[in-house]
Amino acid sequence: MSDTLPAGSDAGNAGPAVVLKDVSFGYERRRTILSGIDMSVPRGKVVAIMGGSGCGKTTILRLIGGQLRPQRGQVLVDGCDVASLDREGLFAMRRKIGMLFQFGALFTDMSVFENIAFPLREHTGLPDELIRDLVLMKLNAVGLRGAAGLNPSELSGGMARRVALARAIALDPMLVMYDEPFAGLDPISLGIVGQLIRRLNDALGITSVVVTHDIYESLKIVDYIYFVSEGRIISQGTPAEVRASSEAFVRQFVDGAADGPVPFHYPARPLAKDFARAA
């Protein structure tokens, strides 16, 4: 598959929104999570990072958001090296980023309205009337203006994800990161969330990074896909290239095969050794 990313809407002017250069990361010296990751996310595009559970996808998001620092390499967001930022600088950078967590991470002691108003109240000195209008606009964009008065406990999984999406775009960020946005959703909610990611990305002119293992939904909405396995990027390409790919890992992922480069069995001693005594 191609190693060339499609150019973003204004890629020529300001460069990619996110760049990872030879990034390695591990929680302990011996336990490597990511190794030599090179990745580029052009502005205005929706880029997916795919791979099996525990392959290091979410760690990439945490590195981009500055919650983790790479052991080696550089993470550039909007041209700025994340690891070089102090706490103030990091918080200033995060104001340009929205993030949707796996299960929404809505504040359970606040209503839907207050959840979306939260970043606006924290970071802007806007009057209450204006905050109200902005919150209702964001909620309208995700189709939940009527749910403003509900509490997070009254929302379905899909609704909670949409409210979290409205909160992620509350400050009109340049980049929105999605951590498993499709996990645990019914087919209708899944379609709605997928379409919202694409529509909001195009309408607001933002850049999106989607971490997911839902290949079918991703192929419908993303511009480019990186496949990660055991902490390395093992394949990449556009949705058309992924569909046509004959690479074993990509085929296993697309076809949902139980066995392949990602083995069905956890590493173990040879079968004969374990059953030798019984025989």
Place this chain on the structure above:
Amino acid sequence: MRPDAVTWTLRRVGRATLGSVERLGFAARFSVAVLVHTPAALRRLSLTLREIYFSGVLSLVIILVSGLFVGMVLALQGYDVLTRYGANESLGVLVALSLVRELGPVVAGLLFASRAGSAITAEIGLMKTTEQLSAMEMMAVDPLARVVAPRFVGGIVSMPLLAALFSMLGIFGAYLVGVKLIGIDAGSFWGNMQSAVDFRYDIVNGIIKSVVFGVAVSLIAVFEGYNARPTAEGVSTATTRTVVASSLSILALDFVLTVFMFRGMVG
């Protein structure tokens, strides 16, 4: 003991020691960070008032009812002993000094740790488990300033007020038993109490104790919540640790404070 077993034991002891030192160092750094953010919590008064409500107002029932019963039991037991020495008129003094100096701060502190401390730990721990703290960080909002510091300040403010209310209800309970039930003269009950209880020596020292207990319990509660493992079991363990560590801290601090405050008693 085989050499392998010795090495294994030494390695485990070393690992446990290093783990404890690391945790202690982290707790110290965390405490400093919380203190640094405390002024921010005072500036955002609405958040702190909300926490005073949750820690203080919602603890009122258990504190008031416990105080009342402790005072009533103290009066019954005290009357039994004092009568043997013909000093039953001193019942008010006995009850007031016991409550103001010791039982008020200590028992209220233990109840506060069980009711409010565990709730603070569970709430912060669950916020961590459900990624609410991470979400806050990613929104460029510091959880230490927004979540931890208001709860810390709320606990410190609530604790002395609860201890004072505990002592008041205790004295009232003793009055009900001693004066209304047993029939001690009300004048001598209140009069002896007024003349024997010193404001600076007894009441202020009691207040200082309850403030110190409030700081200890609140700090332990927010620390355990913030550092809970983000699982159901992790939150459960953290909540238990809060109650155990807070209770032991209260008892140990009480001894140390009593030694310094009432040195004259032991010559």
